[in-house]
Amino acid sequence: MLEDFKQFLKEYRQTWNGQDAVKMAAHHSERLEVRWANDDASVSDWGFDGTEQGWVQAYLQYEGRNPTWTFQDIMIDINNQHEGVAVFWVHFEVDGEMTDVKLLFVETFRKELGEWKKIREYVENGFPV
Numbered sequence: 001m002l003e004d005f006k007q008f009l010k011e012y013r014q015t016w017n018g019q020d021a022v023k024m025a026a027h028h029s030e031r032l033e034v035r036w037a038n039d040d041a042s043v044s045d046w047g048f049d050g051t052e053q054g055w056v057q058a059y060l061q062y063e064g065r066n067p068t069w070t071f072q073d074i075m076i077d078i079n080n081q082h083e084g085v086a087v088f089w090v091h092f093e094v095d096g097e098m099t100d101v102k103l104l105f106v107e108t109f110r111k112e113l114g115e116w117k118k119i120r121e122y123v124e125n126g127f128p129v
Contacts, residue, residue: 005084005109006076008116012069019063021055028052029110029117038055039126051121068093084109084116102127 015023026085032048092101108120
C-alpha cells in the first residue's frame with residue numbers, strides 16, 4: 001500500500017506543477033478539510049470548493065511566469081486508518097528565481113472508489129528560506 005501511495009504522490013506533485021486546476025481538484029475528496037496557518041498568524045479553513053478556487057487563482061496569478069514547486073519530504077507513510085500521510089516542505093520558484101516562501105505541509109489521502117483522494121491538509125506558513 002505504501003508503494004502505491006508513493007507512486008500516486010509522485011503523479012500528484014507532477015499535476016501540482018502542471019498548472020491545471022481541474023486536474024488538481026480531481027485529486028481532492030469532496031469531503032476535504034483544509035486549514036492554513038498564515039504568515040500573519042491568522043488561520044483560514046475551507047473545503048473542496050475553496051480549494052479548487054484557490055488553485056485557479058494561484059495558477060492565474062503566476063501564469064506565464066513558469067512557477068515551480070519543489071518538495072522536500074520529511075515523512076511519507078500509511079497510518080492505522082489505511083490513509084496515506086505526507087509531511088513535507090514546499091519551496092516555490094517564479095521566473096527562474098527562488099522566492100522566500102517556505103511552507104510546511106501535512107496532507108492526508110484516502111482511497112475513494114480505488115483512487116487516492118486528499119481528505120485533509122494542514123499548512124504552516126512564514127518560515128525563512
